[in-house]
Amino acid sequence: MDTRTYDIDGFTEELVAHGLIIPTGVPGAYGRGPVFEDILRRFDALVVREAAPDGAQELTFPPILARRLIEQLGYLDNFPQLAGSVHSFTGSDREARELSERVHAGERWEDLLSPTEVMLTPAACYPVYPTFSGLLPQGGRLVTIMNWVFRHEPSPEPTRLQHFRMREYIRVGRPEDVQAWRDAWLQRGLELLGRLKLPVASDVASDPFFGRAGRMMAASQVDQRLKFEILCPVISREKPTAICSFNWHQEHFTSRFGIRQHDGGVAHTACLGFGLERVTLALVKTHGYDPADWPRDVRSLLWNDA
Numbered sequence: 001m002d003t004r005t006y007d008i009d010g011f012t013e014e015l016v017a018h019g020l021i022i023p024t025g026v027p028g029a030y031g032r033g034p035v036f037e038d039i040l041r042r043f044d045a046l047v048v049r050e051a052a053p054d055g056a057q058e059l060t061f062p063p064i065l066a067r068r069l070i071e072q073l074g075y076l077d078n079f080p081q082l083a084g085s086v087h088s089f090t091g092s093d094r095e096a097r098e099l100s101e102r103v104h105a106g107e108r109w110e111d112l113l114s115p116t117e118v119m120l121t122p123a124a125c126y127p128v129y130p131t132f133s134g135l136l137p138q139g140g141r142l143v144t145i146m147n148w149v150f151r152h153e154p155s156p157e158p159t160r161l162q163h164f165r166m167r168e169y170i171r172v173g174r175p176e177d178v179q180a181w182r183d184a185w186l187q188r189g190l191e192l193l194g195r196l197k198l199p200v201a202s203d204v205a206s207d208p209f210f211g212r213a214g215r216m217m218a219a220s221q222v223d224q225r226l227k228f229e230i231l232c233p234v235i236s237r238e239k240p241t242a243i244c245s246f247n248w249h250q251e252h253f254t255s256r257f258g259i260r261q262h263d264g265g266v267a268h269t270a271c272l273g274f275g276l277e278r279v280t281l282a283l284v285k286t287h288g289y290d291p292a293d294w295p296r297d298v299r300s301l302l303w304n305d306a
């Protein structure tokens with residue numbers, strides 16, 4: 001019988017007591033201690049090692065996106081509730097004094113800010129799609145990204161953060177190649193997480209589309225089997241946490257950015273993302289708060305020291 005406890009508050013308290021996470025007073029925005037960060041980086045490095053034979057091109061972007069790109073991606077049609085917008089001050093001397101006075105008087109001041117040209121990146125893969133614009137090379141392309149992403153979903157659950165990191169792989173090319181790549185990675189992901197002795201399972205899934213129309217979109221996404229997740233119990237046995245997701249976008253991005261195969265044929269995209277904080281928390285929940293006590297073969301995969 002599984003005797004681990006799944007009390008959210010208890011788990012969070014233990015994570016804090018062991019110095020793994022550092023509360024900041026903002027839900028979903030805790031700091032990471034050195035042990036947490038070491039596990040996270042070692043897991044990320046393990047994924048990159050495992051995927052190395054595929055020869056993905058590694059790109060790096062800042063954790064902000066052009067406001068214009070967020071509009072083009074259709075993000076605000078589907079997930080306005082998760083969006084994060086960057087605002088700053090562009091006013092006069094007089095307004096600057098008013099801003100400062102209001103802050104010190106404990107009054108609201110945000111209306112004196114105006115939106116900048118950037119939003120916070122909500123998915124690590126988003127800046128990549130415009131770079132594929134035009135005709136692809138024969139065989140398509142494969143890119144990998146590791147980045148911080150923001151989602152406005154404040155929560156007491158230590159697994160539901162506002163700012164977290166994703167290691168993503170993004171494939172673009174012939175529809176059948178892209179789908180086969182996504183399916184193969186689902187098995188590869190299960191196998192890799194299984195070697196870390198995580199009690200994982202996969203399931204078809206949907207995105208948290210906004211509102212009533214969103215519920216229909218989510219149902220259609222499930223029907224078409226466009227999204228899969230690898231789930232692992234972290235804060236609940238009954239509701240395991242998605243630690244890795246696999247998305248087949250079909251023509252959603254290629255049509256928006258004019259992306260075609262080398263011969264002009266229709267191209268598709270798919271991406272997969274490991275939620276690095278969630279994998280770290282799954283490892284801690286499964287194997288214990290001190291990695292020195294983890295099973296030897298799990299340690300040897302991550303630390304190469306057993």
Ligand SMILES: Nc1ncnc2c1ncn2[C@@H]1O[C@H](COP(=O)(O)OP(=O)(O)OP(=O)(O)O)[C@@H](O)[C@H]1O
Pocket residue numbers: 151153159160161162164166205206207208229242243244245246273274275276277278
């Ligand atoms: N709020 C969050 N905090 C931490 N990690 C997250 C969060 N949301 C998503 N992730 C991680 O990022 C990965 C890819 O994101 P994706 O958009 O597919 O998640 P999602 O399906 O929206 O997650 P969920 O259904 O739990 O909200 C997920 O598999 C998960 O590991």
Ligand SMILES: [Zn+2]
Pocket residue numbers: 123124125126168247271272273
């Ligand atoms: Zn993605």
